[in-house]
Amino acid sequence: MNLVVNGDAESGPGGTAEPVGTVTGWRVVQGAPALVAYTLGGGYPTAADPGPARRGSRFFSGGTSPRTALLQDVALPAAGTTGHAAVDAGRVRYAVSAWLGGYASQEDGARLSVEFRDGRGTPVALSVLGPVTAAERQGRTGLLERAAGSLVPPGARTARVLLVLTRTGGGTSNDGYADGIALTLTAATGVRT
Amino acid sequence: MTLDRRNLLKAAGAAGALNLVWPLSAGLSPAQAREAAEALGADYDPAPFTLGVASGDPQPTGVVLWTRLAPEPLAAEQRLPEVVEVGWVVAEDQALSRVVARGTAPASATLGHSVHVPVGGLAAGRHYWYAFTALGRTSRVGRTRTAPAGAVSRVRFAAANCQAFHDGYYAAHRGIAREDVDFVVHLGDYIYEHGPAGGDHVRDHEGPAVLTLADYRRRHALYKGDASLREAHAAHPWFLTWDDHEVANDYSGTGGGAPFLQRRAAAYQAWYENMPHRDASATSALPDPEIHRVRRWGDLLELTVLDLRSHRSAQNLPNGTILGAGQKDWLKGTIDRAPDSWHVWANSIMLSQLRSRPGGPYMFTDQWDGFLAERKEVLNHVHTSGLEDLVVITGDWHSAFVDDIRTDFDDTSSPLVGTEFTAHSVTSGAYSADWNAANGPLMGKANPHLKYFEGNRYGYDVYEVTPERFSAHMRVIADRRDPVSPVTTLTTFHVDRGRPGSYEDPATRNSPAQWRRD
8 A cells, every 4th residue: 555645646636737735644844836737738747748657647847946856754653564653563564656857958856755653753764766867767758666675673763754856057947856655564474684 | 805995096096097907896795795895994893883983953851863874884785684783771871770761773784774763751961872773783882962951151162064085094083082072063065976086195995976876875985984073973862954966066955856866866875875854754664864953061051953955956046046045044044933042053165255356256155155145135134134153164164264154245335134154174185385375365355254264274164152151262283194293273263252253362363364354
C-alpha cells in the first residue's frame, strides 16, 4: 500500500498551469505548486513524453515560484506485519520511488526525499531521489523513475516526505515536474544486528 | 603494504601533483587507502569509532550526542549491516560509573551509519561524560556540558573557522580541546571541496574535487583524521554553522540547476552525517538541515546561529538576500524578543563593510557587502528595536579583524550598534605578510569602523563573558606545520556592557598587527 497521500497529483484543485494554494494530502511549505494536466500542452509533459506508464491525468510542477516545497508526514502503521513491533525487530523494509523530471534542456528539477524519524522526531534514515538533470533526460521534456530503499530502522515511527521543485535561471515557470510518488513497506526477514 | 610518508611526498613532488600518488586514485583497497592516508598525516580512533565522538547543541536539560561507524573511514561504503544498533551511555563521571541515561539508537547505512542522540533529562550547567558501544567495541569517552539556567556569572566559549586540511595541522583544535570553555562555535569551512592542492604542503586532500555523497563522506572522514579535531569534539559541545566550502566555493544556496542541486544535497547530507547537529525543523527535512537557531546561556548570553548559505540569492542584486526571507523575518523577531543579556550572532562571513582602499570597491561581495539592502534593514532593525550589547563572531577571512558595527558604515555619525570579531583561521592560508603589511593600513584608512587587522597568524578566539564585560582573546599558534604547536594569546579586546564599541587591553596593545586604530 502506498503510504503517500495524493502522490499522483490526481486529487484536489488544479488541472492548469496556475499555482494552487492547497494540495490534498500535502502541506505547502514554500512557493505554490501547479497540478498540471497532461493534456494542457504548451510544452508541458504530455501522454507521449517519458513518464509513468499509468500516469493518470495530472502531475506536480513548481508553479511560478523559484522554489516550491511540499511536505507530508506519514505515520507508520502501528500494527500488522509492517507495524511498530515488526519495525523494532528489524523486519520491515521500505521502498520509495518517484517520477521526476523537467523541461527540455533546462535544469529546473524535482527532488523527492523521505526521512524516517523516531518517536522523538530524530532522523534515523534518509533516501534522496533526484533531481533528474537535463542530461539524464537527454535534453527531452519528461519524467524518469528514481527509486531507493533500505531497512526501516528500529524505533522509526514516522516518515517525512519532502518534494522540492526548483527553477533555475530567468523566466517565470518553475518546470520541476513530479508524479507517481510512492512509499511502501514490506515485511522482511532481516536480522537486527 | 607499507608506505613511507617522506617517500610519498617526494614522489608527489617529482610527479608534480600529490593526486598522482594518492592511493585513492590508484585503485587500492580501502584498507590500503587508509594505511596510505595515515602515512600522509591522518590517523583514526580504533574501529568502528574511527571518526571519534562529539556532542552538540547544548541546552539546560540535554545535548545531542554523535558518532558515526566507519571501520574503513575512507571507503565509499562500509562493510556493515544496513542497520547497526549503537548503545550509548551518559554519566556524571569520566569513569562512566554514575550513569544517568542510557539507550540505543539505530545507525542506518542511508545516513552513513551515523547516530544523533538527543539526550534529555539532564541537569543544567554541569559536565557529563558519554560513550558509545557497537559491534562489541566501545568508543572513547567524550565530555559534554549542559547550558545553565537562571543567573549566570560567567561563560567562556571558543570559535573556530576555516580548517583546510592541506594547509596545516590542527594545533588550534588541540588548543581548543585544552581550553576551559563551556562550548565551541564552528563558523564554517569545516572541509574544503577541491582536489589536491599540491606544492609545499604538510599533507593534502585524498582525491579530486568532491561531487557525490560518497565523495563528501570520504572528505569528511579525511578531515576527522586529525586527532586534534577529534579531541576538540570530544572535549566540549559544539554549535555549528557552515560557509561555502562545505559544498562549493562561493555558492548560492538558491542558485544552480539540477546538477548542482544533486551535489548540494550530497554535501548537506554528508555534513549532517558527520556533525553533532540537532535537526528538528517543522517545515523542512534532510537533506536540507535547519541550521539557524537561538539558544540561551542562562540570563547572561543569547546565541543566535545564522545560516548564510542555504537561503541566499546571488550577490549584488537590488533585492538580494543573504538570509532568505524566512530567516530574515525570524532574525528580526528574535531581535524583537531578545532578553536583557549579551547577544552573540554566529555569523560565518563578514558583516562589516570592507573597502580595499579609500573610495575603492568592496573587497568581497560574497560577504554581507554583496547584500547591502538586507544588511541595512537588519542593522536598522537592531537600532530601532533598542537591542544592546550585540557581538558578532565571524569566520571566513583567514585573518583577524575587529570592527565597529554601524547602521551606515559610510556615515561615521550613524548609530554604533555592536562589535564584530572576525577570528583567525585554524589553518586556511591567509594573504602573505607583505600583502598584509601593505594593505592593513589601506583597509584601515578605507574603513573608519575597522579598528584592528592581523593576518600573519593562525588560531582561534576564546570569548569570556560576564555581566559587565565581553572579552575576546585571540589565541594564536606558533606554526601550523607543527601538530603540537604551542598556543599563546596575541591580544585581547573588551566590550563593556551597555557601552557600544570595543577597546584593546592595555597589556597587549603593543602586540604585532598590520592595522590598529589608535
